[in-house]
Amino acid sequence: MSSPDFSQNYFQLFELPVQFAIDTQLLGNRYRQLQRELHPDRYASAAEHEKRVAVQYSAFVNEAYSALRSPLKRALYLLELKGMSQQEISGQQVDGGFLIEQMELREKLESMHDLVDPDTVLDHLVAEISSDIKIHQAEFEAAYNQSDLTAAASACVKMQYLEKILQEAEQIESELMDS
Structure with missing residues (x-):
């Protein structure tokens, strides 16, 4: 070596x-x-x-x-290489509309166990979240390529929110399979 x-x-x-x-x-x-x-x-x-x-x-x-x-970790690492700290990234403002969407997604997840057919709804939800993540990955890439680090960091924060919700959805999915 x-x-x-x-x-x-x-x-x-x-x-x-x-x-x-x-x-x-x-x-x-x-x-x-x-x-x-x-x-x-x-x-x-x-x-x-x-x-x-x-x-x-x-x-x-x-x-x-x-x-x-991991696209999210890669995005965070790219910002780190540009000199942004984890605190600067997580301190980025995200628009209120996005936060409301996150609250709605979380409410849908919380009501999953009460549904008659949670599997279908959960599949749609996972697909929706995955699609949103891809949108914010593209948003990150475009902003990063234009050296707009603030917008890139904001897209990262959105990806972090969505990844967390996706993990929760996958957790519920495995709970439903086990029951």
């Missing part, structure tokens, strides 16, 4: 352009290649220091892969 470079950003590590739209197949291939290079068996006879560096680098690779694989 060549000497690990912890100063690389995640995109450099995976030899990808620093942008929102990435080739996920290339990401996966490069990840597997790095994991092979870092496999513990390759360091069985190495000095303790080399083993430690390999373990640290493997953790770095896993963290980078996790960040780039």
Whole structure:
């Protein structure tokens, strides 16, 4: 293994352009290649220091892969690379209309267990939320590409809200399957 470079950003590590739209197949291939290079068996006879560096680098690779694989984490990371802190991002204002929609979605989720046919309604809801997430991903990408970091951060906040609701919907879905 060549000497690990912890100063690389995640995109450099995976030899990808620093942008929102990435080739996920290339990401996966490069990840597997790095994991092979870092496999513990390759360091069985190495000095303790080399083993430690390999373990640290493997953790770095896993963290980078996790960040780039998720559109939301990738968007947040891109803003971080532009110098925005997590506090600045989460402090972005989102319009009242969006917040009302979130409250309505949450109310629909809360009433799921009372419905006669919750599965169909839940499927529609999950599809609606997923579609909204894609809209805000496109919104993020457009704003980021135009260097409008405020609008990009606002789109990120919306994606965070929707991802959280999507997780809740998936949780309800699995509860309904179990009952």
